[in-house]
Amino acid sequence: MRLLGVEHKTVWGGGQVMLVNVLSEWQRAGVPVVPTLVCPPDAALVGRARALNVPCVTMPLGAIEKTRSVPWNLARRVGPTRQLLQTIRQTGAEIILANSAFSFLASVFAAKLARVPIVWWEHNTTLPGDGLLRRMLAWADRIVVVSQEIQKQFLGLEPSAASKLSVIHNGIDAQKFFPSDKERMQIRRELGWDESMHVVGTVGRLSPEKGMNYFVAAANEIAQTRPAVRFVIVGDGPERAALQAIANPDAIRFVGVREDVTAWLNAMDVFALTSVADAFPLAVIEAMACGLPVVASKVGGLPEIVLDGETGLLTPPRDVGALARAMAALMGDESRGRALGAAGRDRVEKHFMLAQTARKMRAALERVRSV
Secondary structure (H helix, E strand, O other): OEEEEEOOOOOOOHHHHHHHHHHHHHHHHOOOOEEEEEEOOOOOHHHHHHHOOOOEEEOOOOOOOOOOOOOOOHHHHHHHHHHHHHHHHHHOOOEEEEEOHHHHHHHHHHHHHHOOOEEEEEOOOOOOOHHHHHHHHHHOOEEEEOOHHHHHHHHHHOHHHHHHEEEOOOOEOOOOOOOOHHHHHHHHHHHOOOOOOEEEEEEOOOOHHHOHHHHHHHHHHHHOOOOOEEEEEEEOOOOHHHHHHHOOOOOEEEEEOOOOHHHHHHOOOEEEEOOOOOOOOHHHHHHHHOOOOEEEEOOOOHHHHOOEOOOEEEEOOOOHHHHHHHHHHHHOOHHHHHHHHHHHHHHHHHHOEHHHHHHHHHHHHHHHHOO
């Protein structure tokens, strides 16, 4: 199967991680897929793709902005469409895999002109306005979404899309994310924290949809009455300076983007994700694989990952008080935290493994090719 993957975004986030990880898993398993990727010249994906020896064609894909009206300009589609059409023909692509809504918009016209089926892989719950979205659902030959929440959103708008829609949950390599006392102590020594400290942490991009301001607010509240609690934020983004300005510097550490995420997760006692919008975040699955109890907002696909009271606690989004109480509850009951963490690890191994995701994605692509 000759596959052309299109990625419009330049950032390195969950959707881009899943695209690279699925390609890597296909390589490992010897799956007969011959991929080529297309992305903007300054995309974080470029280096990652080439590290896998996957050809990466760079080209401007046109400016597309998330708005509730028309998020794209027809005139800006002409140049990218011409270049994409040429790339499709040069690579002999049999299927186009558009990685998210705006990658789909960037590539759908070229796919139609080339008469090559296009599969839309959606990783987000924040999408174009309903009129355009309805047309996109009609244009796609197949649609893969990462959560039932996105499926519900799509079918509520266009019930007839059910026949072309599949839910394939994100998955991780659980051999890379696992409990480790050695890594726990290594990071804690680096931070100057010993075993007497309770540590609550989070991992993610410091951008509005991740709701990191609620994490900081809850941490500030807890720090007033619990001096032995520390908080760590792994990640970076446009809101970092604003968050640091309101954070208690004695209790909260910002450590930036770290490649050794497993080690940082193991340094924590509780993991929290305070998103206000999230489809199916990898960070929560990774934390569960490391045996951590999770506190998460009840938004998007998070209730599909975290079973309330079984693998963690779900709280209403934007509710600082409820978030602080949930964090405190898990810190105050270590045996419960360990039980929730063990159940979380078990759930990941049964339902959220990368090999499962890659196998299901290949099956979805094969169904399109066989039509």
